[in-house]
Amino acid sequence: MKVSTGRGPATVPAWLFTLDGYDSPLKRAAVNPSRLPVSPIEPLGQDVPTDVLAPLGGLAETAQDGRSLTVVTTHGSCDDGPAVKALETNRSVVLSASTTGSEDGPCTGELRGEKVPVELDRPLGERIVLDAFTGRPVPYGEWPVTAQSRS
Secondary structure: OEEEEOOEEEEOOEEEEOOOOOOOOEEEEOOOOOOOOOOOOOOOOOOOOOOOOEOEEEEEEEOOOOOEEEEEEEEOOOOOEEEEEEEEOOOEEEEEEEEEOOOOOOOOOOOEEEEEEEEOOOOOOOOEEEEOOOOOEOOEOOOOOOOOOEO
């Protein structure tokens, strides 16, 4: 079966269970998730304003040539939208998301997810993609991410 990881989709062995009343079998990965690695960066924490830094929603796509990523990031209804910057090292790409054009005053509490393309200086290759807000790998998949990805 295919599972999502911090480095994209992976194929793993699976157990298939047949259940009375269901047309298709229940699939469960036949492997234990690996322990997440210790992040090379520290999280900034929840006290940082979102116009400075915000959490990423997920890694939606990597271009075939590896030179760009599409990430989902969130913003509110009283701003101009999200912005994402990349800090590239030999072993990682650290993405920092923020909002632009925040307005003062009353605002609804809704949270919107938006796909944002991020251009890289060189192909992603085997580098891990990290979220500067959490200090953890960016989960692979659409927002909202319903399960914690493993890398």
